[in-house]
Amino acid sequence: MKGYNVKNYPGPVKRYCRTLDLKNDEALIAEYIKRHSQSEAWPEILEGIRSVGILEMEIYITGNRLFMIVETPQNFDWDSAMARLGTLPRQQEWEDYMAIFQDCRPGDTATDKWKMMERMFHLYE
Secondary structure (H helix, E strand, C coil), X not given: XXXXXXXXXXXXXXXXXXXXXECCCHHHHHHHHHHCCCCCCXXXXXXXXXXXXXXXXXXXXXXXXXXEEEEEECCCCHHHHHHHHCCCCCHHHHHHHHHCCECCCCCCCHHHHCEECCCCCCCCC
């Protein structure tokens, strides 16, 4: 079992955790993973994510369940950032492009698809 390095920032950050289910089809899941690879992810989408203030985004997968961790500055406002992200070039096109793999409704935005998770435990002192 391997762990993953975490980027350090000069100050504290906020973390958002979200989840989404893919359609339970191995071929679709493999294609979804491929489309998120460095060589296939759309540059406009990556630029848009950063432009709304997101510092880091990671997506993990087990079976057809996705888990996303988003790290942001302390003053980040999720709702306004996602509203802005939705207006950026190609964002809805990307959402529609990904929707064929996701367990969602046609036309859903990223906020509609990715459900916010509530932290129920932490080990911090």
